[in-house]
Amino acid sequence: xxxxxxxxxxxxxxxxxxxxxxxxxxxxxxxxxxxxxxxxxxxxxxxxxxxxxxxxxxxxxxxxxxxxxxxxxxxxxxxxxxxxxxxxxxxxxxxxxxxxxxxxxxxxxxxxxxxxxxxxxxxxxxxxxxxxxxxxxxxxxxxxxxxxxxxxxxxxxxxxxxxxxxxxxxxxxxxxxxxxxxxxxxxxxxxxxxxxxxxxxxxxxxxxxxxxxxxxxxxxxxxxxxxxxxxxxxxxxxxxxxxxxxxxxxx
Amino acid sequence: xxxxxxxxxxxxxxxxxxxxxxxxxxxxxxxxxxxxxxxxxxxxxxxxxxxxxxxxxxxxxxxxxxxxxxxxxxxxxxxxxxxxxxxxxxxxxxxxxxxxxxxxxxxxxxxxxxxxxxxxxxxxxxxxxxxxxxxxxxxxxxxxxxxxxxxxxxxxxxxxxxxxxxxxxxxxxxxxxxxxxxxxxxxxxxxxxxxxxxxxxxxxxxxxxxxxxxxxxxxxxxxxxxxxxxxxxxxxxxxxxxxxxxxxxxxxxxxxx
Numbered sequence: 001x002x003x004x005x006x007x008x009x010x011x012x013x014x015x016x017x018x019x020x021x022x023x024x025x026x027x028x029x030x031x032x033x034x035x036x037x038x039x040x041x042x043x044x045x046x047x048x049x050x051x052x053x054x055x056x057x058x059x060x061x062x063x064x065x066x067x068x069x070x071x072x073x074x075x076x077x078x079x080x081x082x083x084x085x086x087x088x089x090x091x092x093x094x095x096x097x098x099x100x101x102x103x104x105x106x107x108x109x110x111x112x113x114x115x116x117x118x119x120x121x122x123x124x125x126x127x128x129x130x131x132x133x134x135x136x137x138x139x140x141x142x143x144x145x146x147x148x149x150x151x152x153x154x155x156x157x158x159x160x161x162x163x164x165x166x167x168x169x170x171x172x173x174x175x176x177x178x179x180x181x182x183x184x185x186x187x188x189x190x191x192x193x194x195x196x197x198x199x200x201x202x203x204x205x206x207x208x209x210x211x212x213x214x215x216x217x218x219x220x221x222x223x224x225x226x227x228x229x230x231x232x233x234x235x236x237x238x239x240x241x242x243x244x245x246x247x248x249x250x251x
Numbered sequence: 252x253x254x255x256x257x258x259x260x261x262x263x264x265x266x267x268x269x270x271x272x273x274x275x276x277x278x279x280x281x282x283x284x285x286x287x288x289x290x291x292x293x294x295x296x297x298x299x300x301x302x303x304x305x306x307x308x309x310x311x312x313x314x315x316x317x318x319x320x321x322x323x324x325x326x327x328x329x330x331x332x333x334x335x336x337x338x339x340x341x342x343x344x345x346x347x348x349x350x351x352x353x354x355x356x357x358x359x360x361x362x363x364x365x366x367x368x369x370x371x372x373x374x375x376x377x378x379x380x381x382x383x384x385x386x387x388x389x390x391x392x393x394x395x396x397x398x399x400x401x402x403x404x405x406x407x408x409x410x411x412x413x414x415x416x417x418x419x420x421x422x423x424x425x426x427x428x429x430x431x432x433x434x435x436x437x438x439x440x441x442x443x444x445x446x447x448x449x450x451x452x453x454x455x456x457x458x459x460x461x462x463x464x465x466x467x468x469x470x471x472x473x474x475x476x477x478x479x480x481x482x483x484x485x486x487x488x489x490x491x492x493x494x495x496x497x498x499x500x501x502x503x504x505x506x507x508x
Binding site: 024026 | 260263264266267271275278344346347349350417418419505506
């Protein structure tokens with residue numbers, strides 16, 4: 001069997017929680033002199049291992065603060081893991097936050113090209129895709145308007161259209177399927193399905209059990225930064241509901 | 252070396268960042284790009300009038316001396332102060348998508364470089380207007396521009412990195428740049444300085460770099476070999492030193508911006 005496309009080996013991510021972060025030279029000096037340790041460590045993830053093969057759709061579920069988004073940001077190479085290894089054998093397009101690479105002062109059109117460049121595409125390549133992106137985002141009349149004047153829905157639609165049109169081998173999605181009206185959401189799901197049919201790999205973080213069940217073959221459950229369960233989407237969701245119920249009922 | 256290759260792979264983004272920077276700077280300004288050419292000219296006029304009145308310099312030749320020192324200096328100081336804030340102000344972008352972080356100070360330097368190159372137009376107009384001969388020595392200027400660009404990149408890498416960790420570095424930079432300005436032969440030449448102090452300029456790479464730019468224009472000859480060697484090596488060394496410092500610390504940026 002071929003090597004997995006995404007491989008996480010014992011990944012851990014530590015954050016320093018500063019009670020009062022030293023942002024200036026003076027404060028740093030004072031802290032050094034007084035040997036003050038004004039932080040505590042938080043392991044947002046620890047010992048997480050995960051293999052994802054080509055063509056798979058994997059859901060990541062867990063309560064707030066369980067480390068889902070941190071995991072996705074490590075996969076998107078925004079965070080470098082404190083320990084362990086994250087191996088990616090393919091290009092990644094990340095929908096961690098829609099319109100993440102936008103510059104608010106630029107127009108919609110300019111932002112399409114800026115985002116294409118962020119994802120490593122040439123101008124010619126983006127010109128070829130441009131009409132398709134505008135069609136999908138349904139923003140024909142607004143491409144010459146600065147995106148700072150966009151509504152949040154328009155912003156999100158353009159972001160989604162760009163990120164999914166620029167098809168990387170691995171698509172990372174973080175809780176963003178609440179975009180636009182029902183018609184647009186349907187289009188989004190269809191787009192993701194299209195990616196999967198084309199043999200692409202999808203990792204989806206969501207609180208919406210329906211979305212996970214519809215899209216994902218299997219899922220992992222994160223709890224306090226550790227993988228506590230991995231299995232089929234349905235099984236994992238059952239375990240997830242158990243955890244939620246446990247938290248709610250006073251012991 | 253790998254990191255340099257990666258920057259090359261992202262050249263489309265680098266180009267995009269530079270164009271954006273320039274576009275936004277001149278959006279909604281009537282004269283647009285003319286400001287880049289007008290600004291150094293106005294600054295030169297003020298200084299030339301002041302110095303020729305107070306110090307009784309010959310205004311014609313002093314103007315050329317002044318502008319041939321001012322242009323590379325303006326590029327340097329503008330690029331460094333732009334780069335200084337760049338990583339912090341692009342923090343929200345860095346937190347959401349992966350891009351090589353070195354592109355950010357680099358794009359600040361390159362957008363200032365575009366301004367510098369545009370400002371060469373009024374420089375040459377002025378040189379011709381004031382009756383300085385155009386000599387083949389001017390062909391050396393691309394090398395001088397490369398020197399000042401590399402040196403500026405190195406400083407920009409270090410300063411932008413420091414500013415991520417210590418925000419009060421912004422205030423210090425103003426003083427550093429200001430002091431460096433007076434200690435470099437920008438508004439004067441080293442031979443106007445008493446001999447006893449002249450040795451100090453040997454230790455200032457900017458002095459050699461500026462001279463490499465000024466001599467072909469002002470004196471119409473090639474700069475001395477020693478000056479070229481010192482300027483070239485210090486520029487390359489500064490670039491590599493700054494870049495390695497930046498790479499050493501960039502992993503920690505994300506939690507600090």
